[in-house]
Amino acid sequence: MRSYNFRQVGCAKCPKREKGVFCRLSEKELSFIDRSKTANVYRRGQVVFYEGNPPLGVYCLFSGRVKLYKLSREGNGQIVGMAGPGELLGHESLLSNEPYAATTEVTDDATICFIDKNTLTKLLEQSPFLALDVARQLSRNLLRLEDKLQDLTQKSATARLALLLLELNSYSAAQLAPPIAMRFSRQTLAEAVGVTRETVIRILSQFKRRKIIASQGQRILLLQPQLLEKLAA
Amino acid sequence: MSNTLDGRLAVDRHPLGLAFLLGHHLEEALALSITSVFKRDQVIFYENHWPQGLYFVDPEKVSFLSDGPGSGASQDKINLGGFVVLGLEALVKGEPYRLRAVAADDTNIYFVPKTVFFSWIDRLTGVGSQAS
Numbered sequence: 556m557r558s559y560n561f562r563q564v565g566c567a568k569c570p571k572r573e574k575g576v577f578c579r580l581s582e583k584e585l586s587f588i589d590r591s592k593t594a595n596v597y598r599r600g601q602v603v604f605y606e607g608n609p610p611l612g613v614y615c616l617f618s619g620r621v622k623l624y625k626l627s628r629e630g631n632g633q634i635v636g637m638a639g640p641g642e643l644l645g646h647e648s649l650l651s652n653e654p655y656a657a658t659t660e661v662t663d664d665a666t667i668c669f670i671d672k673n674t675l676t677k678l679l680e681q682s683p684f685l686a687l688d689v690a691r692q693l694s695r696n697l698l699r700l701e702d703k704l705q706d707l708t709q710k711s712a713t714a715r716l717a718l719l720l721l722e723l724n725s726y727s728a729a730q731l732a733p734p735i736a737m738r739f740s741r742q743t744l745a746e747a748v749g750v751t752r753e754t755v756i757r758i759l760s761q762f763k764r765r766k767i768i769a770s771q772g773q774r775i776l777l778l779q780p781q782l783l784e785k786l787a788a
Numbered sequence: 789m790s791n792t793l794d795g796r797l798a799v800d801r802h803p804l805g806l807a808f809l810l811g812h813h814l815e816e817a818l819a820l821s822i823t824s825v826f827k828r829d830q831v832i833f834y835e836n837h838w839p840q841g842l843y844f845v846d847p848e849k850v851s852f853l854s855d856g857p858g859s860g861a862s863q864d865k866i867n868l869g870g871f872v873v874l875g876l877e878a879l880v881k882g883e884p885y886r887l888r889a890v891a892a893d894d895t896n897i898y899f900v901p902k903t904v905f906f907s908w909i910d911r912l913t914g915v916g917s918q919a920s
Contacts, residue, residue, distance in 0.1 A: 591902070591903045593838050593839070593840045593902070594838070595834075595837045595838055596836075596837075597834070601831070601834055602830070602831055605824075605826070605827075605830055607825070608824040608825070608826070609822055609823070609824055611822055611824075611840070611841075611899055611901065612840075612901065669840050671840070671841070671901035671902070671903055671904070672822075672901070673901060673903055673904055674903055
């Protein structure tokens, strides 16, 4: 069995920090986080936090990918977001003091650092840079959601699926040729796009016939990303 | 530190001593906690994960499982006035959990983050005031 006792990277040396909200913290502030954080390796399918639970803190992705989804009363999932290395999770709920709005599940094995509520609150009080950068990330998330809402109401299912494949590819850790839109089931893609599984299968078949994509099990190879971009526009 | 305690705490603290303190100040400890409702089959923590804090749970509503060689292991837990405290030993010794804790039924889980817990212990035992 693979060991979980990995060597932990300190925040000051974390290569993902430059992309995230902690990029402008001082060494002293970073060491404050180091002393209180907990880093864990989550396997594919494991849940980081559940929708409806109160926020215990924030989660910072060091590696791997997660999906955020909400469950309907009937128990159907609707993916509301994805996140990759360097991104922060749960801060919206923590700052608004509202329960987590979605369940976060790991889609690619991930190393995730947990910073508890108390620690983050103290840091926010001390560092105006952090407060500003968190506000910036919140604003970016809001803009992204507005775009998604517009896509959902104005774009066709084909355009939304093309957009999703491109988005998933942008989360890909390695730049591969041809690009790979990660490992996702047709059902997950359907939940993310907001259509039925059958519709996803039909559109993917069209893409395959036109040699825009190819499949390798659950992996989707983007043979012609530029064509997908046109379809997504 | 992060996944382990800092040197001072690891040396000074012993799970039994802390359990004794918790038993005598249970209400105070619970007042520090954040209450979550876990639905049946939701995972409270995973096997091999490092502890983020302490969990106070209803012993009849949480089960412990293992995905692999940990099936023979037992989760460290301490009975305190109707509650079970999960993971005190793992937290103090800086060890990962041996088993996965899952809600066997809808249940309240009281979580105290490790930073809050150790600050409280320091206040309780006067370590903080001695240090300053």
